Amino acid sequence: MLRIGLTGGIGSGKSTVCTIFRELGVPVIDSDEIARELVVPGSVALQQITARFGPQVLRNDGSLDRQRMRDLVFDDPDKRQQLEAILHPLIRQEMERQIARLHAPYLILAIPLLLEKGWQQQLDRVLVIDCNEELQRQRATRRDGSPAHTIDRIIASQIERNTRLAAADDCIDNSGSLASLRTQVEMLHHHYLMLGKRNGPPSPQKTL
Numbered sequence: 001m002l003r004i005g006l007t008g009g010i011g012s013g014k015s016t017v018c019t020i021f022r023e024l025g026v027p028v029i030d031s032d033e034i035a036r037e038l039v040v041p042g043s044v045a046l047q048q049i050t051a052r053f054g055p056q057v058l059r060n061d062g063s064l065d066r067q068r069m070r071d072l073v074f075d076d077p078d079k080r081q082q083l084e085a086i087l088h089p090l091i092r093q094e095m096e097r098q099i100a101r102l103h104a105p106y107l108i109l110a111i112p113l114l115l116e117k118g119w120q121q122q123l124d125r126v127l128v129i130d131c132n133e134e135l136q137r138q139r140a141t142r143r144d145g146s147p148a149h150t151i152d153r154i155i156a157s158q159i160e161r162n163t164r165l166a167a168a169d170d171c172i173d174n175s176g177s178l179a180s181l182r183t184q185v186e187m188l189h190h191h192y193l194m195l196g197k198r199n200g201p202p203s204p205q206k207t208l
């Protein structure tokens with residue numbers, strides 16, 4: 001099965017593109033969804049996170065306070081590394097488990113920080129969703145109600161647009177309308193179907 005890694009900056013349109021792929025019947029595995037499911041109350045991951053960072057990262061109901069956790073690691077590379085050391089192996093393991101159950105010419109692995117994490121080696125192609133920073137800021141602030149400076153901080157923490165684009169095998173330009181976005185996804189879908197058929201049976205060496 002052809003593995004397409006989908007990435008892009010905050011507010012670039014990754015979720016919107018994933019929805020369109022899903023509507024076309026393409027399996028989409030989302031690393032953010034997996035990360036959320038991994039830290040439900042009672043999970044091993046949440047126990048490890050609480051042991052490392054203390055009960056301050058929990059809400060009253062025992063669930064992870066994701067915003068608090070994000071704030072805690074945002075400017076602290078050591079803490080971020082410790083959190084990732086807990087979560088990343090579990091995310092990769094769960095992705096592999098989900099992939100093993102799928103049968104399709106290709107699948108999408110939506111990984112917002114794919115290039116920052118260096119996971120591209122384990123994928124067949126990297127698909128970047130791109131728009132300029134002004135649009136990212138506008139769309140993300142409108143969607144989240146967050147102030148522009150918060151979005152700017154996140155943009156600054158992510159890989160630079162040009163570096164991301166240079167790593168892309170395929171790119172979707174999401175600076176236009178939703179209709180234009182859909183057309184581009186449909187075109188890529190046909191391309192990937194063709195490549196997936198040519199690709200043949202899955203390679204046993206490829207693991208995330």
Ligand code: ATP
Pocket residue numbers: 008009010011012013014015016017112139140143174175176177178181
């Ligand atoms: P994040 O990195 O924060 O998860 P994302 O990359 O998944 O964001 P989306 O949530 O898909 O981005 O899009 C951000 C916002 O912009 C959403 O409200 C979405 O509906 C809107 N949006 C996406 N593409 C377009 C477009 N072409 N025209 C207008 N609005 C758009």
